[in-house]
Amino acid sequence: MKVAFAYIDPSYKVMGPFHVGIGSLIASLRHGGHECQFFHLMGDVAEEEFAAFLKNSRPDVVAFSLTTNAFPHVASLAALTKRHSQALTICGGPHATLCPDEVIALDGIDIICIGEGEGAILDLCQRLEDGQGFSDIPNLWVKSNAGAGEVEIIYRNPVRPLIADLDVLPFPDREVFPYADSFDLKFMKRGVFMASRGCPYNCAYCGSPAMKQLYGNNKYIRFRSVESLMEEVETVVRNFPQVEYNVFHDDLLPMKREWFAHFTREYKSRIGLPFEMNCHPNLMDREIAKLAKSAGCSLIRFGIESGNEHIRREVLKRPVSTRRIIDAFSFCDEVGLNTLSYNMVGLPFETRSQILDTIKLNARVQPKVAHVTVFFPLPGTKAHDLCKQEGLLTDKHTDSYYEESVLQQKSVSAEQVRALRNHFDFLLHLYSRCYKLPGVLGKTAEKIIDIGILTATTQRILRAWEKRVKRSIKEEKNAGPLYIIEDGKVKVWGVD
Ligand code: B12
Ligand code: SF4
Numbered sequence: 001m002k003v004a005f006a007y008i009d010p011s012y013k014v015m016g017p018f019h020v021g022i023g024s025l026i027a028s029l030r031h032g033g034h035e036c037q038f039f040h041l042m043g044d045v046a047e048e049e050f051a052a053f054l055k056n057s058r059p060d061v062v063a064f065s066l067t068t069n070a071f072p073h074v075a076s077l078a079a080l081t082k083r084h085s086q087a088l089t090i091c092g093g094p095h096a097t098l099c100p101d102e103v104i105a106l107d108g109i110d111i112i113c114i115g116e117g118e119g120a121i122l123d124l125c126q127r128l129e130d131g132q133g134f135s136d137i138p139n140l141w142v143k144s145n146a147g148a149g150e151v152e153i154i155y156r157n158p159v160r161p162l163i164a165d166l167d168v169l170p171f172p173d174r175e176v177f178p179y180a181d182s183f184d185l186k187f188m189k190r191g192v193f194m195a196s197r198g199c200p201y202n203c204a205y206c207g208s209p210a211m212k213q214l215y216g217n218n219k220y221i222r223f224r225s226v227e228s229l230m231e232e233v234e235t236v237v238r239n240f241p242q243v244e245y246n247v248f249h250d251d252l253l254p255m256k257r258e259w260f261a262h263f264t265r266e267y268k269s270r271i272g273l274p275f276e277m278n279c280h281p282n283l284m285d286r287e288i289a290k291l292a293k294s295a296g297c298s299l300i301r302f303g304i305e306s307g308n309e310h311i312r313r314e315v316l317k318r319p320v321s322t323r324r325i326i327d328a329f330s331f332c333d334e335v336g337l338n339t340l341s342y343n344m345v346g347l348p349f350e351t352r353s354q355i356l357d358t359i360k361l362n363a364r365v366q367p368k369v370a371h372v373t374v375f376f377p378l379p380g381t382k383a384h385d386l387c388k389q390e391g392l393l394t395d396k397h398t399d400s401y402y403e404e405s406v407l408q409q410k411s412v413s414a415e416q417v418r419a420l421r422n423h424f425d426f427l428l429h430l431y432s433r434c435y436k437l438p439g440v441l442g443k444t445a446e447k448i449i450d451i452g453i454l455t456a457t458t459q460r461i462l463r464a465w466e467k468r469v470k471r472s473i474k475e476e477k478n479a480g481p482l483y484i485i486e487d488g489k490v491k492v493w494g495v496d
Helices: 020-031 047-057 068-084 094-098 100-104 118-129 183-187 208-214 226-239 257-270 286-294 309-315 322-335 352-365 382-389 414-422 424-436 439-456 459-469
Strands: 002-009 035-042 061-065 088-092 111-113 140-143 154-156 190-193 245-248 275-279 297-305 339-345 369-374 483-486 489-492
Touching (some): 002 047, 002 068, 020 035, 035 047, 047 068, 061 068, 061 118, 068 088, 068 094, 068 100, 088 094, 088 118, 094 100, 094 111, 100 111, 111 118, 183 190, 190 226, 226 257, 257 286, 286 322, 297 322, 297 352, 322 339, 322 352, 339 352, 339 414, 352 414, 352 424, 352 439, 369 424, 414 459, 424 439, 439 459
Parallel strands (some): 002 035, 002 061, 061 088, 190 245, 245 275, 297 339
Antiparallel strands (some): 111 140, 140 154, 483 489
16 A cells, blocks of 8 residues: 655744654554555645645655644645545544544544554555455444445454564654654764653643553553664664654653663763653653763653642642752752743633742753743643643644743733743743842842733733834744744744
8 A cells, every 4th residue: 555644834934843653653553564665744835835745755655743723724725635545534633633533523534543553544545455344443433435436334442452662663664754854863963762652740731641541551661672672773763863862752861760671881981972851840860860961861851831839739630749840850950950930821720920939940040041932722632621621722823832821810910921931031030040140139139030021011011012113923933943034044942
């Protein structure tokens, strides 16, 4: 079978990132003897080019991978696929998994895949090749008229068990998915890997808990063997000598202490390049920090998300104390590890003072980079249910989560969220200066800044200010999660 993967990625414009999931699906299909192609639909999504690609490549199956922010684009692309080809259309990825009814309802979509896709897409292609029916394949929801145009029933099949041993999967493909042209290699000069699947936490704003629930919480967290991971890293570093450092996109790489100790030993002796990873403040201690440092870790990314413990625990369902966050960062500082913090502003029921708590906590822990997004309630998550229940949702859409709040709430307005998000770095530096002042002086300076910011961000002053400088929200649209194109030059956010 000929399968064309279409990756809808509106938050990148000229060079898209590698996608381990699609790489893994392509690798499994090629391993099973099927032919794969890849088309990256970036930025404003080039429909004519996609139509030309379909006409030339004549796929049997067009496979879309979907995150929530890409969802508004898929209907027209599926329709386009039906207009320009005879292919079956299948859609998978986080949004298809978390909102299956919404995705299967789209006219041009024949099949959706829920959860892990390697086994399902392989079964589908095998059945198509053998001329057999495919309405009973686990993980797939299939329209009865898929490819035929008859009366429609939807076969909703249960999910198959999770892949227990991730080592059985071939390494993600980096050829058909052109790694050499990706943002990760071409611009960032880095290797990108996943060592595990799953996360033990249940944060209300994240897709992971819902996926875990789909599988009945059953052995959801799985790690590849260190040996398999090292082989993949060695292969990538050998095949792409441009690689200067590696990134492990795992939700939390040091989840299993013994595995992590083994990994750091092997990585140090066999790879030796700097690497970046994600960690939860609850998992960080002196030993993990030392292990990471000894293996050449150049950046650890922690989710702070909110500096206000009430918001963190009650709204975000993140069971981590402010003390723990401060300790986690200081363990890293002690061994000279750089840190990055992930933060969100415009959270449900958040006030401006609580946003200031987030800025202040960052000023206390001093990450090398503070990454700030505007909260977006992902459908299928507890945070989305809460926003819906409390009437906070509007019908605004956003392609990336750096722009506007899609919530309408009394505690903080969209303008206030935007103002505080845009000045996050500046305010962080301001508070950092206060904290360097001795005792009472520092506390007084902090209070004065608090009052100054709360006054400057009252609704009336903000509106007058925005009118005056004629700030266009549109200018910031599509800034993208990691890089911004300005005058033909690419700038990395948070580094320039
Ligand atoms: C690495 C990563 C990134 C990287 C790379 C992009 C990528 N998708 O790989 C970067 C930094 C660029 C990124 C950006 C964003 N990300 Co991100 N990212 C991740 C992360 C941490 C790992 C992805 C991964 O490799 N997973 C492992 C692979 C094996 O799983 P997978 O990708 O889901 O694919 C499997 C199945 O979903 C399925 N499948 C996927 N596609 C298809 C297609 C077909 C046809 C089939 C049959 C099956 C199928 O089969 C795959 C193999 O089993 C995930 C969290 C996670 N742990 O998954 C978040 C995650 C995917 N990201 C998320 C978000 C929100 C974003 C951003 C919108 C953030 C932003 N502020 O802009 C952007 C959107 C970019 C985009 N359009 O994809 C959300 C998506 C939730 C949702 N409902 O859409 C996730 C799930 C995290 C979360 N908060 O819940 N991300
Ligand atoms: S720790 Fe990270 S990956 Fe795990 S549930 Fe929370 S946000 Fe999701």
